[in-house]
Amino acid sequence: MRRSAGAVVELGVPALLVVAAALLATVFSHSTQTYFINALVNVAIVVALYAFIGNSGVVSFGHISFVALGAWTAGVLSVPAAEKPAIMPNLAHGLRTTTVGNVPSLALAAAVGAAFALLVGLPLMRLSGLAAGIATFGVLEITHNILRYWEKIGPGLNTFSSVPETTGLTQAAACAVIAVVVAFVYQRSRYGRVLRATREDAAAARAVGVSMYMQRLIAFTLSGALAGFAGGVYVHLLPLNTEALYLDLTFITLAMLVIGGTTSLLGAVVGALAVSGVDSFLATAENGVSIAGWNVDLPAGTRVVVVGALMAIVLILRPLGLTGGREATLPRWARIGSAP
Amino acid sequence: MRRGRWLAAIVAVAAIAAAVVATSTYGGTTAKKPIVIGWAFDSSGAMAPFDNPALAAAKIEIAHWNARGGVLGRKLKLNTCDTQGNKPDIAKACAVKLLGQHADVIFTTCDVDLAAPVVQEAINRGKLAVASCIGTDQMGPKRFGSKGRLAFTFGNVAQDEGSAMADYAWKRGWRKAALATDTVIVYFKNVVQAFEARWKQLGGKVVASETYQSLGGNNVQNVVTRLNSVKADVVVTSTAGAFGALSTLISGLRSLGNNTPVINSWAGDGTYWLPKSPKVTNYYFLTYASVFGDDPSRAVNTLAKQIHAGTGGFITGPAAVDGVVTAIRRSHGSTKGIVLAKTMERFRKVPTISGLVSFSKNLHSVFGRRYRVIRIQDNVPKVVGTIVAKKVVKI
Incomplete structure (x- = not known):
């Protein structure tokens, strides 16, 4: 009974945060809502990172390549067939003639993300520590250049246009909640627990017969699916190009995870919402904003400086992130009350 | 007396009505939505x-x-x-x-x-x-x-601009062109493609065709080395100073003692990117207008x-x-x-x-404009002519 109540809280709090952010957005103007929607897409991406990095303790710089592949898949497949020749003149025949709807495009984005993560995970999941991090960075570089120059599978250097903009508040919130639920189910499963055991003590886990390679590969594939899914959601929000799915997004989403707390699902959600919130507020303030009668108009470039400084300050004061890397739990009184 | 009061009342009402009409007419004009x-x-x-x-x-x-x-x-x-x-x-x-x-x-x-x-x-x-x-x-x-x-x-439109660049290069008597394409944005690529298309129509020869990436790409130096090894009458590119590679391209060539003319599109306009040493020489670009006080x-x-x-x-x-x-x-x-x-x-x-x-x-997009041709010699820009593309080429 107490365990199930704990599980409800562990899942409910991050999911409620996502829903609360979506509800809060409705109070604001349409232009501000764009930032909220973007923040919710960031939640989906950071949760995807968490599913692997948080549970395994292995840093990956390559997850944005799965996001990019997901975006490419959903984007290429959902642009109306009549408009593909104009936007993607060199597209392969099969892709040129195939168009799918919103939901199938997201499902296919997740499938492609998973398949690619499995493919690159087969050799890479044998690595640990810094070597694994650098190898995943290599994946990012390769994917970035392939998407940039291989025009048979997408727009190449061009920015996607004419992708149906189906990612509004509802879709962004729903997809972020789906990502949270999948990550939660995984971390509560036997596989998730075993992978966290390898994170805490690799030698002990091996000693009891755990295949670290296999567990990491499962998590990598799952988080690849979530990242691809998030990429699909992202391309249905904004016209994207390869530059928008490269280094900046890699480092800002990793920073979100670290600031929230790398080892908890709550941390992933809190970090994504907090950093996105500050970043968006400063972006708005650079264009002038009125707060309770006060006109705030920050000089150009303030956003980048302040976000960087705040991230450093948070990590100095709370090295384990805003949540301390812990999940949401029942209040003390509730735990005592429900003791057997 | 009674009739006088009625008359006064009618005049007053008419005056008020006229004022209201006048005000509303006036207000209608000024209140027109911007x-x-x-x-x-x-x-x-x-x-x-x-x-x-x-x-x-x-x-x-x-x-x-x-x-x-x-x-x-x-x-x-x-x-x-x-x-x-x-x-x-x-x-x-x-x-x-x-x-x-x-x-x-x-x-x-x-x-x-x-x-x-x-x-x-x-x-x-x-x-x-x-x-x-x-x-x-x-x-x-x-x-x-x-x-x-x-x-x-x-x-x-880049097809017009690249074509005008080719026309100008041909007019100058240059016959062998080395192309250096910055692949970062479509406009840059299209300008060089248009130059090549028009250049071939005119009978010009392309002696090298290199690509590089600005905006953080680090391969322009390799392109400099390769361009230096070919004998060309003109080096053709389309890239912006603000994108980072232009300065390296020009300085690189000049540091190697290569003084081949370089021709750029409007992207290469301005002096904000000029390196102090070595000074930029024999550099041409086509643009909309001269900002150096010598526009026609x-x-x-x-x-x-x-x-x-x-x-x-x-x-x-x-x-x-x-x-x-x-x-x-x-x-x-x-x-x-x-x-x-x-x-x-x-x-x-x-x-x-x-x-x-x-x-x-x-x-x-606009075609048929008269471009200003500006030459930078020893970091000093000067209008050296104008040109209208004779053809908007297909690329």
């Missing part, structure tokens, strides 16, 4: 050297129109939003904000890929999307499909001085305002996107401060 231009621009990123001067000059042009009573009695109002380096989410939020402020026409940044979030938002809402200086044929139906009918640019047009020189313009692209800002104003007037005051688009598609040699502007149903 025409709102929403401009999403990049104040600090790679497009800032192009967006900022175009916007500054456009503000002056808008003030001129308003001083003359506006457009068909309606004032022009300009709302701006900084896309902060054209970050896609900020750019989209800017477009939504400007549309929320009842923008009738949306202006956007000078690169079609970076402009896409703003253009998409505007055309999805049925508004005219205008770029002052996007230089490709993709600002229109080619990139944005059927809704792209609402997208226009007052920049020159006095009006251009006055405006350039007024806004301290850095590149000739500034002239496309007021040209775009003039163009939109002409479209609204020809559409009898309508600001509906599709009405304005249909009118603009019929533009044939419409006079603007940047020269004559023509569009067609398929080509929503």
Whole structure:
């Protein structure tokens, strides 16, 4: 009974945060809502990172390549067939003639993300520590250049246009909640627990017969699916190009995870919402904003400086992130009350 | 007496009625809704050297129109939003904000890929999307499909610009060209492709064809080495100083003792990127207008001085305002996107401060402009001629 109540809280709090952010957005103007929607897409991406990095303790710089592949898949497949020749003149025949709807495009984005993560995970999941991090960075570089120059599978250097903009508040919130639920189910499963055991003590886990390679590969594939899914959601929000799915997004989403707390699902959600919130507020303030009668108009470039400084300050004061890397739990009184 | 009172009352009522009518008529004129231009621009990123001067000059042009009573009695109002380096989410939020402020026409940044979030938002809402200086044929139906009918640019189409570069190079007696293509944006690539197409039509020879990436790419030095090993009469490129590779390309060649003329498009306009040593020599570029005080047009020189313009692209800002104003007037005051688009598609040699502007149903970018050719020698820029492309080539 107490365990199930704990599980409800562990899942409910991050999911409620996502829903609360979506509800809060409705109070604001349409232009501000764009930032909220973007923040919710960031939640989906950071949760995807968490599913692997948080549970395994292995840093990956390559997850944005799965996001990019997901975006490419959903984007290429959902642009109306009549408009593909104009936007993607060199597209392969099969892709040129195939168009799918919103939901199938997201499902296919997740499938492609998973398949690619499995493919690159087969050799890479044998690595640990810094070597694994650098190898995943290599994946990012390769994917970035392939998407940039291989025009048979997408727009190449061009920015996607004419992708149906189906990612509004509802879709962004729903997809972020789906990502949270999948990550939660995984971390509560036997596989998730075993992978966290390898994170805490690799030698002990091996000693009891755990295949670290296999567990990491499962998590990598799952988080690849979530990242691809998030990429699909992202391309249905904004016209994207390869530059928008490269280094900046890699480092800002990793920073979100670290600031929230790398080892908890709550941390992933809190970090994504907090950093996105500050970043968006400063972006708005650079264009002038009125707060309770006060006109705030920050000089150009303030956003980048302040976000960087705040991230450093948070990590100095709370090295384990805003949540301390812990999940949401029942209040003390509730735990005592429900003791057997 | 009684009749007098009635008469006085009638006169008073008539006077009040006349006053009310007069006031309402007067109020009707002044209360006419302004025409709102929403401009999403990049104040600090790679497009800032192009967006900022175009916007500054456009503000002056808008003030001129308003001083003359506006457009068909309606004032022009300009709302701006900084896309902060054209970050896609900020750019989209800017477009939504400007549309929320009842923008009738949306202006956007000078690169079609970076402009896409703003253009998409505007055309999805049925508004005219205008770029002052996007230089490709993709600002229109080619990139944005059927809704792209609402997208226009007052920049020159790359097929025209590259062709003019080839015509100028040929006129100078150069016959062997080495091509160095910056692949970072479509405009850069298209200019060099257009040069090559026209160059081959003229009978010129291409002795090298190299590619590099600016904006953080680190392979331009390799291209310098390879270009130095070929004997060419001219090196052809299209890249912007603000994108980082131009300075390396020119300095690299000159440091190796290679003084082959380099010809660039409007992207290479300005002196802000010039290295102090070695000084830039034998460097040519084609542009909309000279900002160095020696433009053939006095009006251009006055405006350039007024806004301290850095590149000739500034002239496309007021040209775009003039163009939109002409479209609204020809559409009898309508600001509906599709009405304005249909009118603009019929533009044939419409006079603007940047020269004559023509569009067609398929080509929503300007062709046939008279380019200024500027040479930089020892870091000193000077107009050395003008040229109009003889052909708009197909690429």
